[in-house]
Amino acid sequence: MTAPLHDTAETTVADVAADIPAKAIEGRSPGRIAWMRLKRDKVALAGGVIVVFLILVAIFAPLIVSALGHPPNDFHEDKIDPLFGTPTGKWGGISGDYLFGVEPVNGRDVFSRIVYGTRISLLVAFLSAIVAVVLGTFFGIMAGYFGGWVDAAIGRVMDVLLAFPQLLFIMSLVSVMPNSLLGFSGTGVRMGVLVVVIGFFGWPYVGRIVRGQTLSLREREYVDAARSLGAGRGYILFRELLPNLVAPITVYATLMIPTNILTEAALSFLGVGVKPPTSSWGQMLFKALSFYETDPIFMLIPGLAIFVTVLAFNLFGDGVRDALDPKGSR
Amino acid sequence: MTSPRSSRRRLAAGTAVVVVALLSTAACGGGGGGKSDGNAKAPGFNAAVNKVANASDKKGGTLKFIGTQDADSWDPQRGYYGFMWDFARYYTRQLVSFTPEPGLASTTLKPDLATGLAKVEDGGKTYTYTLKDGLKWEDGSPLTSKDVKYGIERIWAQDVISGGPIYLQQVLDPKGEYKGPYKDTSADKLGLKSIETPDDKTIVFRLPKPNSDFEQMLAMPSGSPVPAAKDTAAKYGLKPFSSGPYKFQSYTPNKSMVLVRNTNWSASTDDLRKALPDKITVTLTTNADDMDKRLINGDYDLDLNATGVGQAARAEVLGKNKANADNPDTGFIRYAVFPTTVKPMDNIHCRKAVILAADHKSLQTARGGPQAGGAIAPNMLPLGIKGADGKYDPYNVLKDTTGNVEEAKKELKACGQPDGFKTTIAVRNNKPIEIATAESLQESLKKVGITTELDEFDGAQTSGIIGAPKTVKSKGYGIIIMGWGADFPSGQGFLQPLVDSRFILESGNNNFAEIKDKAIDGLFDQALTQTDANAAAEVYKQINQKVSEGAYYLPFTFEKNIIWRSSRLTNVYTADAYNGRYDYASLGVQ
Numbered sequence: 001m002t003a004p005l006h007d008t009a010e011t012t013v014a015d016v017a018a019d020i021p022a023k024a025i026e027g028r029s030p031g032r033i034a035w036m037r038l039k040r041d042k043v044a045l046a047g048g049v050i051v052v053f054l055i056l057v058a059i060f061a062p063l064i065v066s067a068l069g070h071p072p073n074d075f076h077e078d079k080i081d082p083l084f085g086t087p088t089g090k091w092g093g094i095s096g097d098y099l100f101g102v103e104p105v106n107g108r109d110v111f112s113r114i115v116y117g118t119r120i121s122l123l124v125a126f127l128s129a130i131v132a133v134v135l136g137t138f139f140g141i142m143a144g145y146f147g148g149w150v151d152a153a154i155g156r157v158m159d160v161l162l163a164f165p166q167l168l169f170i171m172s173l174v175s176v177m178p179n180s181l182l183g184f185s186g187t188g189v190r191m192g193v194l195v196v197v198i199g200f201f202g203w204p205y206v207g208r209i210v211r212g213q214t215l216s217l218r219e220r221e222y223v224d225a226a227r228s229l230g231a232g233r234g235y236i237l238f239r240e241l242l243p244n245l246v247a248p249i250t251v252y253a254t255l256m257i258p259t260n261i262l263t264e265a266a267l268s269f270l271g272v273g274v275k276p277p278t279s280s281w282g283q284m285l286f287k288a289l290s291f292y293e294t295d296p297i298f299m300l301i302p303g304l305a306i307f308v309t310v311l312a313f314n315l316f317g318d319g320v321r322d323a324l325d326p327k328g329s330r
Numbered sequence: 331m332t333s334p335r336s337s338r339r340r341l342a343a344g345t346a347v348v349v350v351a352l353l354s355t356a357a358c359g360g361g362g363g364g365k366s367d368g369n370a371k372a373p374g375f376n377a378a379v380n381k382v383a384n385a386s387d388k389k390g391g392t393l394k395f396i397g398t399q400d401a402d403s404w405d406p407q408r409g410y411y412g413f414m415w416d417f418a419r420y421y422t423r424q425l426v427s428f429t430p431e432p433g434l435a436s437t438t439l440k441p442d443l444a445t446g447l448a449k450v451e452d453g454g455k456t457y458t459y460t461l462k463d464g465l466k467w468e469d470g471s472p473l474t475s476k477d478v479k480y481g482i483e484r485i486w487a488q489d490v491i492s493g494g495p496i497y498l499q500q501v502l503d504p505k506g507e508y509k510g511p512y513k514d515t516s517a518d519k520l521g522l523k524s525i526e527t528p529d530d531k532t533i534v535f536r537l538p539k540p541n542s543d544f545e546q547m548l549a550m551p552s553g554s555p556v557p558a559a560k561d562t563a564a565k566y567g568l569k570p571f572s573s574g575p576y577k578f579q580s581y582t583p584n585k586s587m588v589l590v591r592n593t594n595w596s597a598s599t600d601d602l603r604k605a606l607p608d609k610i611t612v613t614l615t616t617n618a619d620d621m622d623k624r625l626i627n628g629d630y631d632l633d634l635n636a637t638g639v640g641q642a643a644r645a646e647v648l649g650k651n652k653a654n655a656d657n658p659d660t661g662f663i664r665y666a667v668f669p670t671t672v673k674p675m676d677n678i679h680c681r682k683a684v685i686l687a688a689d690h691k692s693l694q695t696a697r698g699g700p701q702a703g704g705a706i707a708p709n710m711l712p713l714g715i716k717g718a719d720g721k722y723d724p725y726n727v728l729k730d731t732t733g734n735v736e737e738a739k740k741e742l743k744a745c746g747q748p749d750g751f752k753t754t755i756a757v758r759n760n761k762p763i764e765i766a767t768a769e770s771l772q773e774s775l776k777k778v779g780i781t782t783e784l785d786e787f788d789g790a791q792t793s794g795i796i797g798a799p800k801t802v803k804s805k806g807y808g809i810i811i812m813g814w815g816a817d818f819p820s821g822q823g824f825l826q827p828l829v830d831s832r833f834i835l836e837s838g839n840n841n842f843a844e845i846k847d848k849a850i851d852g853l854f855d856q857a858l859t860q861t862d863a864n865a866a867a868e869v870y871k872q873i874n875q876k877v878s879e880g881a882y883y884l885p886f887t888f889e890k891n892i893i894w895r896s897s898r899l900t901n902v903y904t905a906d907a908y909n910g911r912y913d914y915a916s917l918g919v920q
Contacts, residue, residue: 073773074773075692075770075773077691077692077695080695082694082695082699082700083648083699083700083701083702084641084644084645084648084699084702085641085695085698085699085702086645105695105696105766106692106695106696106766106769106770106773171788175787175788175791271759271760271786272759272786275783275784275785275786276765276768276769276784276786277769277772277773277784286762287762287766289762290640290641290642290762291641291642292642293619293641293642294641294642294644294645
C-alpha cells in the first residue's frame with residue numbers, strides 16, 4: 001500500500017523538478033492553475049469528455065442519424081407486433097439496423113430519437129442557464145454593491161421566486177400559451193417558454209451567491225483604491241468586481257445545467273415540454289410507462305441517457321469548482 | 331352528453347396509470363403465482379361475448395369485484411359512470427329496465443317495477459305505468475308510485491344531487507319551472523306537475539314534446555325510486571335505500587363495499603335480476619397492474635370498472651389465460667373531428683382529403699391493435715345501436731386500410747390546395763394512446779403534403795378548450811382527437827350531441843365540427859316522434875349517411891376491451907346496454 005503512494009509523490013516531485021529548469025520561473029495566471037488542477041482530476045476529466053461528446057452529438061445529430069439510424073419521425077410498423085404494440089424483435093427490437101431498438105406502437109427508431117433528444121435537452125439546459133446567469137449576476141451584483149433598499153427589494157423578490165411553485169406555474173402557463181408567438185410557432189414557442197421560465201426561476205440561486213461575493217469584495221482594498229482614484233460606479237462594478245466573480249458564476253452555471261436537464265425532462269414527462277413528434281427524453285419516459293413490463297428496454301434507454309448526462313455534468317461541475325476554489329469544502 | 335361519463339371515467343383511468351406506474355415498481359416481483367383454477371374451468375376466449383358462458387342457476391357464494399375507481403356516487407340520481415349504472419341494478423329498480431340477455435338483445439326494454447311497458451297516448455306525450463303488486467323496500471314497507479316520482483324529482487335539485495344525467499329533467503320540464511324536492515313547498519314534496527300519481531299503483535308522465543327515447547331515460551338509474559322519508563340528500567350515496575335484491579351492509583369510499591341479500595326483495599316480482607350470489611364485495615385499489623395480477627391469480631372475479639386489462643397484463647392474458655378473457659365492443663367510437671369554422675376545414679374537399687390520406691391501419695395499431703384497440707370504423711354509428719350498418723363504408727377504409735394517397739391528392743386539388751395545407755391537431759395531454767394516434771395521423775398526412783402541428787391541451791380542461799367553439803377557432807384546431815360513447819343505446823343518445831346544430835354549446839360542446847345542417851336537424855325531429863324503434867332506426871341510418879357524406883368525422887375504431895372473467899363466474903355475458911360490460915345483475919359464482 002505504501003509503494004503506490006510513494007510513487008505518486010515521486011512523480012509529482014519529478015514533474016515539478018522537470019518544469020523548473022526548462023522554463024525557469026514563470027508567473028501562472030489563476031486560469032492556468034485551475035486548468036492544471038482540473039487536468040489532474042481524472043473523474044472530472046471523464047465527465048468533461050462525456051460533456052464534450054454530448055455537445056458534439058447534439059451539434060452533429062443529423063449526420064449521426066443519417067449514418068447510423070433512420071429519420072427520427074418515420075414509422076416502422078413492420079417491426080411491431082400489431083396485437084400488443086410491442087417490438088417483435090428481442091430486447092426492444094435492438095439490432096444492427098436499430099441500435100437502441102424501436103419504439104412500441106409506431107416503430108420509430110429509438111437511437112435517432114435519443115440523438116435528437118440530446119439537442120433539446122442540452123439546448124434548453126444551456127439557454128436557460130444563460131438566462132439565469134445573466135439575470136442572477138446583474139441583480140446579485142446590484143444588491144450586493146448598493147445594499148440598502150436595493151438589496152432589500154431584490155432580496156424579497158428572490159425569496160418570493162424561491163418559494164414559488166415553479167412546476168405548477170409552468171404547467172398552467174403552457175396550457176394558456178398561444179400556438180404562435182412573435183413569429184415563432186410550435187416547438188419553437190414551447191422551447192422559448194421553457195428556456196425563459198426555467199431560467200427565470202433559476203436566477204435567484206445565482207443571484208444570492210453573486211450578492212454574497214460582492215458584499216465581501218466591495219470592501220477589498222483594490223476596490224477602495226479604484227474608488228479613491230475616482231473610478232465610476234460602472235467601472236467598479238464591471239471592471240473591478242465582475243472579473244472576480246467569474247469563478248463562482250462559472251461553477252454555479254456548470255452545476256445548474258444538470259438541474260435544468262432534469263427540469264426539462266420532468267416537464268416533458270408531464271406533457272408540457274416540447275411538442276410531439278419532436279423527441280425528448282422525458283416524453284419517451286412517459287410513453288415507456290405503459291410498456292415498462294412488456295418492453296423495459298424502451299424505458300431503460302431514455303432513463304440511462306438522462307442519468308449519464310446529468311452525472312457527467314455534475315462530475316464535471318464539481319471538478320471545475322474544486323479547480324477554481326481549492327479551499328472550498330465539498 | 332356522455333362526455334361527463336366518458337371523459338371523467340377515462341381521465342380517472344389516465345391519472346391512475348401514472349400513479350400506478352410510480353407506485354408499482356415494488357409490486358413487480360410477484361409475477362405468475364399459482365392460478366387458483368380449482369375445480370372450475372374457463373369456458374374459452376370470447377365465450378361470454380354475445381352469448382352466455384357457464385349458464386347456471388346455482389345460488390350462493392360471494393362475488394368478488396375489484397376496481398381502481400370508485401363510483402362518482404352510488405346515489406342512483408347522481409352516478410354517471412358506466413359501471414355504476416350496471417352495478418346499481420343490484421340495489422335499485424326502475425319502472426323499466428334492460429333485458430337480461432347477451433349482446434344487442436340486452437338493449438330492449440322490459441318492465442321492471444311496472445307491469446308492462448308504458449301505455450303511450452296523446453301522440454307520444456303521455457306515458458302511463460301501473461306498478462306490480464307486492465313491491466317492497468328493504469325495511470319491508472311498500473314501494474309506491476310516489477316513491478318513484480320523488481326519486482325522479484331529486485334530479486331537479488342539481489345544487490345538491492349533482493353529477494347525474496339530466497335527460498329526464500330536460501324532457502319533462504324543459505323550462506326548469508320546478509325547483510326540486512328540497513325547495514318544494516307542498517306538504518308531500520311532490521310538486522312536479524308533469525308527473526302524476528293518481529294512486530299508489532299508477533304513475534303518469536306528461537311530456538311537453540314527444541321523445542321516442544323517453545323510456546330509455548327512465549331505464550337509467552336516475553329513474554329509480556327513493557322514499558322521501560329515507561332521503562339523506564347529499565349523503566344518500568353512502569347508503570342508498572334498497573329496492574333491489576341486495577342492500578348495503580358497509581361502504582367506505584375508495585376502499586371497499588359489501589352488499590348482502592335484501593330479504594324483503596321477492597323474486598316473484600322481478601324477472602330481470604337473477605340474484606345468485608349471497609354476498610357481493612367490492613375492493614378498491616389504486617394499482618391497476620397489481621389489480622390485473624390479482625385477477626389472474628384468482629383472488630377476485632372481475633374488474634368493477636371493466637376498462638380492460640393494462641398493457642402489462644395483456645400479453646399474459648392473451649397468451650396463457652386466453653380462455654379467461656373476453657374481447658367485447660364497448661360501444662365507444664374513437665375518432666378525429668374537423669371543426670368547420672377553421673380554415674381550410676370549412677371546405678368539404680379538404681376534409682375528404684384528410685379522411686382519404688389517413689392510414690387507418692396505423693391508427694388502429696396506435697389505439698392498441700385489433701383486440702385491445704378495436705376494429706377499424708368505416709362510419710360513425712357503432713354496431714350496438716339500432717340503425718348501425720357495419721358495411722356502410724363510403725371512403726373504402728376497410729379495403730384501403732393504409733389510405734388512398736391518389737384520391738386524397740385529387741380532393742386536395744378540388745379544395746384549391748394542391749400542395750397540401752397546414753393545420754393543428756388538438757389532443758388531450760393525459761392520454762398517451764390519443765397522442766400516439768395523433769402522431770400516426772400526422773405521419774400519414776405528411777405523405778400528401780398536409781403538415782400538422784400537435785397541440786397537447788390539458789385533458790382536465792376539455793370542456794373549456796375543445797368544448798368552446800371560440801377557443802377552437804382562435805387556436806386554429808383543424809383536427810380534434812376524441813372519443814364518444816352513448817348514454818343510452820339509440821341514435822339520439824349517440825349521434826345527436828355530436829351532429830345536431832341545436833346541441834352546439836359555448837362551453838362543454840360536443841358537436842366539435844359545428845355541423846349546421848338543417849337536413850340533419852330535421853331528421854332528428856322526425857326520429858324523435860317515431861314510436862317504433864325500428865322506424866326510428868331507419869332515420870338514424872340516414873343521419874349517419876349524411877354525416878359521412880359531409881366528411882365531418884374521421885372514425886378510427888369501434889373500441890374494444892380485453893376484460894378478465896374468473897373461472898368461478900357463472901351466467902356471464904356481455905351486454906350492449908352496458909357498453910359491453912357483463913350484465914352484473916345476472917352473475918353468479920361456482
